[in-house]
Amino acid sequence: MSQYYTARKTTRLYSPHSRTPFAVSRSKIDLFIECPRCFYMDRRLGVGRPPGFPFSLNSAVDTLLKKEFDIHRAAQSQHPLLATYGLDAVPFAHVMMDEWRENFKGIRYHHEPTQFIVTGAVDDIWINPAKELIVVDYKSTAKEAEVTLDAPWQIGYKRQMEVYQWLLRRSGFTVSATGYFVYVNGRTDLAAFDGKLEFRVKLIPYMGDDGWIEKTLKEMKVCLDADALPSPGDECDYCAYRKASGEVLSEMTGRSVGGESPSLSALSALAHAPAKAARAAKGTLAKKSAKKGSTEKTGDAQPSLFG
Ligand code: SF4
Numbered sequence: 001m002s003q004y005y006t007a008r009k010t011t012r013l014y015s016p017h018s019r020t021p022f023a024v025s026r027s028k029i030d031l032f033i034e035c036p037r038c039f040y041m042d043r044r045l046g047v048g049r050p051p052g053f054p055f056s057l058n059s060a061v062d063t064l065l066k067k068e069f070d071i072h073r074a075a076q077s078q079h080p081l082l083a084t085y086g087l088d089a090v091p092f093a094h095v096m097m098d099e100w101r102e103n104f105k106g107i108r109y110h111h112e113p114t115q116f117i118v119t120g121a122v123d124d125i126w127i128n129p130a131k132e133l134i135v136v137d138y139k140s141t142a143k144e145a146e147v148t149l150d151a152p153w154q155i156g157y158k159r160q161m162e163v164y165q166w167l168l169r170r171s172g173f174t175v176s177a178t179g180y181f182v183y184v185n186g187r188t189d190l191a192a193f194d195g196k197l198e199f200r201v202k203l204i205p206y207m208g209d210d211g212w213i214e215k216t217l218k219e220m221k222v223c224l225d226a227d228a229l230p231s232p233g234d235e236c237d238y239c240a241y242r243k244a245s246g247e248v249l250s251e252m253t254g255r256s257v258g259g260e261s262p263s264l265s266a267l268s269a270l271a272h273a274p275a276k277a278a279r280a281a282k283g284t285l286a287k288k289s290a291k292k293g294s295t296e297k298t299g300d301a302q303p304s305l306f307g
Helices: 026-034 036-043 056-075 080-084 152-170 210-225 237-256 264-272 275-292
Strands: 022-025 107-111 116-120 124-127 133-141 178-186 199-207
Touching (some): 022 026, 026 210, 036 210, 116 152, 133 152
Parallel strands (some): 022 116
Antiparallel strands (some): 124 133, 178 199
């Protein structure tokens, strides 16, 4: 197993009986919206999705943008990009700024109705003459088409900005409804690489609406408090992969040991099928276990989830 991934975590999981506030990051809110079941598996049962590879080039761009805007933060001067777009604002100077931008720290707010500590690490914050904070997010890509926020999958970017706006408002600041994406697009139309990447930089405004967040946090709390697996997402590539790999492994294992090995598709069903099918799968496993006199655990470690 990769040193970067623990398939079954046992610490920092949600317990319905705990009175300690529970940390919920902006990305976990997004995970819940995408699929409550995956969220529950991750935060309550300790089985999270494997992480992707780090986007090193994107991180490098973020780091350089931060350095660049920090120069203007120190001088309280307008960045040329903002001048180009006619935006009267300067980078916000605040003693917490570095912490607010740091992963695993970020802006933190204790949401008392749910006892969640909601966190989110912002890329940047600017301030306008009306003393409103402006949330800023850096994005980098490389494509021939003009960058926009119009693709359906970019809803996650918009929610991300809305969570940051909500966190700052809850922390007592006046926040502009309009945030900005500093979107940099790597050029592939040049004659050669010559040891450097060049980018077109675009400032894209977005009018945020954080009205969905309170309701979502309460739904997340209900989800985590329940002793039943929530429904899976409707269209999920991860689920399709898990189902297909379970089926293939089941077929292969069945062949190699004469069809008597534990049914991996049944195990997969325990984790993923709707509750009724999962109960049936559990029954099949129990029968197999009894027949073989086996004491091995086959997913019964969470009986209340299926009971
Ligand atoms: S549908 Fe299944 S794999 Fe996909 S996100 Fe939900 S629980 Fe995870």
